[in-house]
Amino acid sequence: xxxxxxxxxxxxxxxxxxxxxxxxxxxxxxxxxxxxxxxxxxxxxxxxxxxxxxxxxxxxxxxxxxxxxxxxxxxxxxxxxxxxxxxxxxxxxxxxxxxxxxxxxxxxxxxxxxxxxxxxxxxxxxxxxxxxxxxxxxxxxxxxxxxxxxxxxxxxxxxxxxxxxxxxxxxxxxxxxxxxxxxxxxxxxxxxxxxxxxxxxxxxxxxxxxxxxxxxxxxxxxxxxxxxxxxxxxxxxxxxxxxxxxxxxxxxxxxxxxxxxxxxxxxxxxxxxxxxxxxxxxxxxxxxxxxxxxxxxxxxxxxxxxxxxxxxxxxxxxxxxxxxxxxxxxxxxxxxxxxxxxxxxxxxxxxxxxxxxxxxxxxxxxxxxxxxxxxxxxxxxxxxxxxxxxxxxxxxxxxxxxxxxxxxxxxxxxxxxxxxxxxxxxxxxxxxxxxxxxxxxxxxxxxxxxxxxxxxxxxxxxxxxxxxxxxxxxxxxxxxxxxxxxxxxxxxxxxxxxxxxxxxxxx
Amino acid sequence: xxxxxxxxxxxxxxxxxxxxxxxxxxxxxxxxxxxxxxxxxxxxxxxxxxxxxxxxxxxxxxxxxxxxxxxxxxxxxxxxxxxxxxxxxxxxxxxxxxxxxxxxxxxxxxxxxxxxxxxxxxxxxxxxxxxxxxxxxxxxxxxxxx
Numbered sequence: 001x002x003x004x005x006x007x008x009x010x011x012x013x014x015x016x017x018x019x020x021x022x023x024x025x026x027x028x029x030x031x032x033x034x035x036x037x038x039x040x041x042x043x044x045x046x047x048x049x050x051x052x053x054x055x056x057x058x059x060x061x062x063x064x065x066x067x068x069x070x071x072x073x074x075x076x077x078x079x080x081x082x083x084x085x086x087x088x089x090x091x092x093x094x095x096x097x098x099x100x101x102x103x104x105x106x107x108x109x110x111x112x113x114x115x116x117x118x119x120x121x122x123x124x125x126x127x128x129x130x131x132x133x134x135x136x137x138x139x140x141x142x143x144x145x146x147x148x149x150x151x152x153x154x155x156x157x158x159x160x161x162x163x164x165x166x167x168x169x170x171x172x173x174x175x176x177x178x179x180x181x182x183x184x185x186x187x188x189x190x191x192x193x194x195x196x197x198x199x200x201x202x203x204x205x206x207x208x209x210x211x212x213x214x215x216x217x218x219x220x221x222x223x224x225x226x227x228x229x230x231x232x233x234x235x236x237x238x239x240x241x242x243x244x245x246x247x248x249x250x251x252x253x254x255x256x257x258x259x260x261x262x263x264x265x266x267x268x269x270x271x272x273x274x275x276x277x278x279x280x281x282x283x284x285x286x287x288x289x290x291x292x293x294x295x296x297x298x299x300x301x302x303x304x305x306x307x308x309x310x311x312x313x314x315x316x317x318x319x320x321x322x323x324x325x326x327x328x329x330x331x332x333x334x335x336x337x338x339x340x341x342x343x344x345x346x347x348x349x350x351x352x353x354x355x356x357x358x359x360x361x362x363x364x365x366x367x368x369x370x371x372x373x374x375x376x377x378x379x380x381x382x383x384x385x386x387x388x389x390x391x392x393x394x395x396x397x398x399x400x401x402x403x404x405x406x407x408x409x410x411x412x413x414x415x416x417x418x419x420x421x422x423x424x425x426x427x428x429x430x431x432x433x434x435x436x437x438x439x440x441x442x443x444x445x446x447x448x449x450x451x452x453x454x455x456x457x458x459x460x461x462x463x464x465x466x467x468x469x470x471x472x473x474x475x476x477x478x479x480x481x482x483x484x485x486x487x488x489x490x491x492x493x494x495x496x497x498x499x500x501x502x503x504x505x506x507x
Numbered sequence: 508x509x510x511x512x513x514x515x516x517x518x519x520x521x522x523x524x525x526x527x528x529x530x531x532x533x534x535x536x537x538x539x540x541x542x543x544x545x546x547x548x549x550x551x552x553x554x555x556x557x558x559x560x561x562x563x564x565x566x567x568x569x570x571x572x573x574x575x576x577x578x579x580x581x582x583x584x585x586x587x588x589x590x591x592x593x594x595x596x597x598x599x600x601x602x603x604x605x606x607x608x609x610x611x612x613x614x615x616x617x618x619x620x621x622x623x624x625x626x627x628x629x630x631x632x633x634x635x636x637x638x639x640x641x642x643x644x645x646x647x648x649x650x651x652x653x
Contacts, residue, residue: 017600021587028583032576073602 184234254365381454547630582629
């Protein structure tokens with residue numbers, strides 16, 4: 001590993017804690033900074049450091065190593081440990097890199113959408129949210145997961161509610177998210193309580209070992225698994241538990257929507273993987289049943305019903321939000337196969353979808369920024385009015401559908417291969433059918449944008465008004481990434497395989 | 508003739524005691540039940556009682572909202588800063604033992620004191636911030652406008 005030499009040795013070990021502590025502390029400072037520009041610069045510096053750290057950790061695990069960081073010098077399982085392994089470093093990097101891109105995008109976007117007095121605290125809440133998400137992913141202690149889950153959730157509720165200055169419905173959406181999110185967190189911690197009762201430890205690796213010794217444990221462990229599944233299911237918007245998601249995505253500031261869509265549900269899905277496959281194990285009957293029937297069943301239901309609902313939305317942001325519900329379904333389908341190939345496919349789609357949805361929501365935010373557009377019918381003529389942004393939206397949309405040479409195609413190909421290997425021919429059919437539904441809801445937007453004339457106001461055709469460069473750059477970085485993955489998917493697939501190796505699964 | 512004389516007199520007597528009890532809980536946290544969180548809540552309760560009896564404006568004069576905002580941040584920084592110091596001394600985050608290398612258990616004692624003080628400050632400030640936020644909330648529509 002040549003590149004690792006440039007990475008300080010201190011960070012290879014302490015980086016796990018630094019990535020969490022730095023945004024947490026700087027978030028607190030940001031909240032009282034007097035100027036929004038200062039807060040933005042602070043945020044930018046912090047998330048850049050996090051991204052570099054995360055990249056270094058990614059290199060460490062690509063080198064085949066894993067690190068266990070002992071918080072406060074206390075040995076696990078008594079002390080809290082932070083674990084860096086093949087399963088979580090890609091997600092850590094995803095979260096920090098997306099935070100960096102959204103921060104760049106935020107410079108124009110936050111000015112347009114958040115009240116002046118609230119902008120510095122807004123960045124503070126954002127940094128604390130980043131810290132919470134990174135903490136959820138990096139920690140090896142089950143109760144610590146709950147703490148960070150709450151840290152990230154509470155700051156996300158605040159961020160969603162900040163959309164109120166642009167759309168009052170953000171308050172109702174944030175409140176619904178608050179209620180459902182709190183129920184989810186409560187279910188999760190009840191599950192942890194049962195798990196502690198069964199094993200007497202909170203360290204995830206230790207719980208895993210104890211449950212192996214007990215061969216799955218008694219009914220208490222089963223109940224624990226049920227509660228944890230429902231709790232995390234709420235957080236990751238598993239199909240019938242997704243009711244908070246469309247409102248939150250549609251009414252939050254664009255900045256927040258992009259960040260949420262590409263990281264929050266992904267971190268929760270990571271936890272679901274971690275708990276179902278390493279803390280619990282698919283060798284236990286009850287876990288295998290839940291994974292095979294519940295995850296697959298709900299995943300397919302989400303794919304079909306989420307896509308159908310996306311078609312009937314009149315608001316473009318809601319269309320994409322329901323599409324996110326459907327895309328979580330693809331990931332769950334991959335996870336539900338529980339084979340090495342299936343897990344790889346699910347994990348690859350987790351990364352790809354973050355890239356694709358990030359690009360799409362970036363574009364939607366830019367449309368709103370220039371013309372105040374969110375409704376589908378207002379897309380008329382956008383191909384002429386904002387050619388670059390619409391171009392990014394189109395390429396992102398094609399990727400979402402799964403056109404060859406895009407990231408979405410790689411995900412679907414992987415999923416279909418895994419399904420065939422598992423002997424689930426019907427799953428391939430469902431993937432094809434929902435891709436057609438995706439063509440309808442994305443195609444409708446693209447067709448309106450390119451084949452209808454721009455609207456006229458007072459007898460004059462609306463002029464071309466491209467999004468600012470600070471919005472186009474992050475947008476096109478993601479679009480370029482999506483196409484790069486489509487052309488050469490090696491590094492993403494390798495990340496997926498690394499994750500599948502940690503997870504195990506059935507052979 | 509000011510109203511609520513009894514309430515005023517009794518609460519003037521109680522508030523200092525409540526604040527003292529908060530610090531008792533704070534420093535007793537090392538040896539028994541207690542600690543920064545509980546102490547912070549009790550300390551904030553003293554101010555909230557003051558606000559209830561003497562009015563929100565008086566309370567805001569005694570503890571201005573700007574202090575409260577700085578207190579929140581300072582509390583977090585005191586906690587996190589302890590960890591950063593242990594980092595600078597070349598050990599893990601929040602590994603207090605390195606504060607006094609000759610006698611690690613002393614370091615752990617100092618470390619936990621600093622951390623608990625941070626917790627006290629943060630919790631008390633946050634409680635007050637929430638109380639101020641709700642207390643000074645103006646209805647957006649007056650009742651007649653409905």
